[in-house]
Amino acid sequence: MRHALARTALLVVCAVTLVGCGLRLETSDVAPPSPGPAELARARTVVDAQTLVYAASALAPAADETLSPVLADIAAFSTAHVDALGGVYDSGLPTSTPPPDPTPLPVPSSSELLDQLAAATTTAATDTDQVDDPDLAQVLGSVTTARGELTARLAEALGVETPSTAPAPPPSDSSDPVVATGLALAHDQAGYAFEVVAARAPTGSDLRTAAQTAAEHHRAQATVWARTGGFDGTVDDPRRAQYQLPDDLDDPTTVGTLAVELEQAVAQAAAAALTDAAPGTRADLLTDLRAATAAATGWGAAPEPLPGLPS
Numbered sequence: 001m002r003h004a005l006a007r008t009a010l011l012v013v014c015a016v017t018l019v020g021c022g023l024r025l026e027t028s029d030v031a032p033p034s035p036g037p038a039e040l041a042r043a044r045t046v047v048d049a050q051t052l053v054y055a056a057s058a059l060a061p062a063a064d065e066t067l068s069p070v071l072a073d074i075a076a077f078s079t080a081h082v083d084a085l086g087g088v089y090d091s092g093l094p095t096s097t098p099p100p101d102p103t104p105l106p107v108p109s110s111s112e113l114l115d116q117l118a119a120a121t122t123t124a125a126t127d128t129d130q131v132d133d134p135d136l137a138q139v140l141g142s143v144t145t146a147r148g149e150l151t152a153r154l155a156e157a158l159g160v161e162t163p164s165t166a167p168a169p170p171p172s173d174s175s176d177p178v179v180a181t182g183l184a185l186a187h188d189q190a191g192y193a194f195e196v197v198a199a200r201a202p203t204g205s206d207l208r209t210a211a212q213t214a215a216e217h218h219r220a221q222a223t224v225w226a227r228t229g230g231f232d233g234t235v236d237d238p239r240r241a242q243y244q245l246p247d248d249l250d251d252p253t254t255v256g257t258l259a260v261e262l263e264q265a266v267a268q269a270a271a272a273a274l275t276d277a278a279p280g281t282r283a284d285l286l287t288d289l290r291a292a293t294a295a296a297t298g299w300g301a302a303p304e305p306l307p308g309l310p311s
Contacts, residue, residue, distance in 0.1 A: 038136055041127040045143060046085050048120035049078040051105075055116060058107040067110065067157045073303055074117065074150050080305035081143045085136075114154050114163065121147035121165035129282045134275040137282060141274045142306045145267075145290045149303060152294075176281075179273045180229030181238050183288060184222050186269035188239040190262040191218035197258070200249050207255065214259070214295065218266070221288070256300050263296035264307075271308030 035043065056074035063071050082088075108116065121144055128140040148165045155162040194215035201208035222239060226232040248254045270289035274282055293307040 038131050038133040041131050041140065042085050042136055043088075044127065045120075045124050045140060046082050046088060048116075048123065049081040049085075049143075052078040052113075052117060052120065053082075054105055055108050055113045059110060059113060067154075070150070070153050070157045074113075074154070077146050077150065077303075077305035081146070084139050084143070084306060084309075110154075110158055111160070114151065114158060114160070117147060117151045117154060118163035118165050121151055125165065125286060128274070128286055130279050132279050134277075137277075137279075138271055138274045138309070139306075141282070141286050141289055142271060142309045144286060145293050145307045146303075146305055148290055149293060149297065149307070153303070176277065177229040177231060177236070179276045179281075179285070180225045180231075182269040182273055183266070183285075184225035184229060184231075185238040185240075186266045187218045187222035187225060189243045190266055191215050191222055192243050193245055193258060193262055194218060196245060197249060197255055207252075211259075218262075259299035260296050260301045263292045263299060264301065266292035267296065267308040268310075 053075050056071040056078070060068065060071045060075070124140050124144040124147060128137055128144055131137050131140065144165075151165055152162045192215075194211045198208050198211035198215055201211060223232065226237055226239060231237045246254050246258055249258070267289050270285050270292060273285050274289075277285055289308050293304075296307075297303065
């Protein structure tokens with residue numbers, strides 16, 4: 001018995017000595033976790049955003065007054081996208097290998113930046129439709145929309161045609177009342193309001209034409225989403241006979257503010273629906289988000305880094 005206790009004590013002393021000397025009995029490194037599809041999509045979007053920040057910032061010092069504000073927004077919005085996506089992926093595991101010295105990237109031309117921006121928009125659009133993380137899908141949809149707007153602005157500043165940034169997946173029908181309800185209501189409210197604005201605008205005026213066009217678009221989309229949700233004409237139909245509007249619709253400022261708010265409400269409904277839609281069924285929602293954001297800009301809204309998301 002005394003011999004057994006002595007052997008045990010010796011083992012404990014040896015273990016404490018090894019720990020005290022900083023030695024490890026097990027020296028194999030722990031393998032870092034493998035990122036899944038959602039993390040890979042998030043990381044792609046972050047890397048693209050960082051690339052855009054670098055390129056826009058590098059081109060800014062030599063930019064003229066037309067190009068300068070667009071480059072500033074590309075850099076600022078892309079920085080906001082990195083923050084919204086949580087930054088660069090970190091496994092959380094220590095590493096004994098020092099990172100290599102970064103190699104300076106070449107400064108692209110303005111036209112190369114335009115191509116990069118368009119490609120990043122298309123990639124984010126595809127990921128928006130396919131990721132299985134609903135919250136990530138919503139952020140990616142907003143990033144896609146902001147990048148699409150920036151692409152159009154950069155092309156205009158360069159005096160060239162806007163490159164295509166359409167999502168790769170074809171439009172699809174979700175047939176989900178949860179997804180469709182908010183959009184049917186938002187589009188219907190916008191259609192009603194624009195009809196009233198058009199009716200009160202002077203005959204032949206640009207405002208009347210623009211309001212009529214917007215009203216027709218939103219009424220048509222409200223019908224599409226009502227049918228998609230399966231409640232067109234049923235008691236569950238969220239659309240209403242009328243909606244409350246501001247009193248002074250003869251004031252151009254009031255009309256402009258209302259138009260922006262209506263389009264932004266549609267964008268917010270589309271962004272919210274992205275969290276409810278299943279992967280592979282979000283293309284139509286993203287189209288609605290992008291169209292409403294572009295329309296809000298057309299009515300005077302300031303560009304946003306994360307359109308459709310709460311401020």
